[in-house]
Amino acid sequence: AQSVTQLDSQVPVFEEAPVELRCNYSSSVSVYLFWYVQYPNQGLQLLLKYLSGSTLVESINGFEAEFNKSQTSFHLRKPSVHISDTAEYFCAVSRSNTGKLIFGQGTTLQVKP
Amino acid sequence: DAMVIQNPRYQVTQFGKPVTLSCSQTLNHNVMYWYQQKSSQAPKLLFHYYDKDFNNEADTPDNFQSRRPNTSFCFLDIRSPGLGDAAMYLCATSRDLGPANEKLFFGSGTQLSVL
Numbered sequence: 480a481q482s483v484t485q486l487d488s489q490v491p492v493f494e495e496a497p498v499e500l501r502c503n504y505s506s507s508v509s510v511y512l513f514w515y516v517q518y519p520n521q522g523l524q525l526l527l528k529y530l531s532g533s534t535l536v537e538s539i540n541g542f543e544a545e546f547n548k549s550q551t552s553f554h555l556r557k558p559s560v561h562i563s564d565t566a567e568y569f570c571a572v573s574r575s576n577t578g579k580l581i582f583g584q585g586t587t588l589q590v591k592p
Numbered sequence: 593d594a595m596v597i598q599n600p601r602y603q604v605t606q607f608g609k610p611v612t613l614s615c616s617q618t619l620n621h622n623v624m625y626w627y628q629q630k631s632s633q634a635p636k637l638l639f640h641y642y643d644k645d646f647n648n649e650a651d652t653p654d655n656f657q658s659r660r661p662n663t664s665f666c667f668l669d670i671r672s673p674g675l676g677d678a679a680m681y682l683c684a685t686s687r688d689l690g691p692a693n694e695k696l697f698f699g700s701g702t703q704l705s706v707l
Contacts, residue, residue: 522698
């Protein structure tokens with residue numbers, strides 16, 4: 480069975496500081512990995528994904544995540560956060576042959592001025 | 593323009609009174625999903641439709657049913673809501689299943705309260 484663990488439920492950080500949101504997964508088969516973001520009063524939106532190839536993936540708004548197979552991790556990072564990055568972030572895993580997403584519990588990123 | 597639309601945004605029902613949540617999509621996607629998200633918990637997949645084929649998750653209670661009368665619409669029916677069913681219900685779509693399922697499109701969700 481697959482599972483996803485997001486180690487931090489809340490991450491407070493000051494604006495322009497770096498941030499890392501941690502995600503670990505367990506699976507005995509090949510998986511695809513995703514980060515989704517949920518802004519207040521909105522649906523979840525895909526932020527970035529790892530399917531294959533380069534283990535470092537980037538989003539258009541400055542976030543990046545690195546797939547580490549040996550550590551079964553897919554941590555999300557941003558070198559300098561903005562107030563507008565305040566949101567709930569969900570890590571998710573999908574088995575390559577089913578496509579169904581299994582989500583982590585979510586991490587609330589709170590960016591303070 | 594919203595592509596996955598859920599109505600209503602907030603729904604209040606009484607204990608044991610059947611309730612229906614609705615979802616529509618303009619993407620013409622084959623797959624529609626319903627997730628349940630309780631406070632501070634991960635969204636949990638209840639079931640999905642691939643076209644007209646219904647796929648129930650093994651641990652989804654019988655109290656939860658779904659209908660998909662056409663490609664665009666999908667409904668979540670809770671036959672006898674209990675206090676534990678209070679949650680945010682998320683509808684999502686994807687073009688296909690399997691390796692082609694790179695991205696889910698989510699609605700804004702319906703927050704269900706049970707009194």
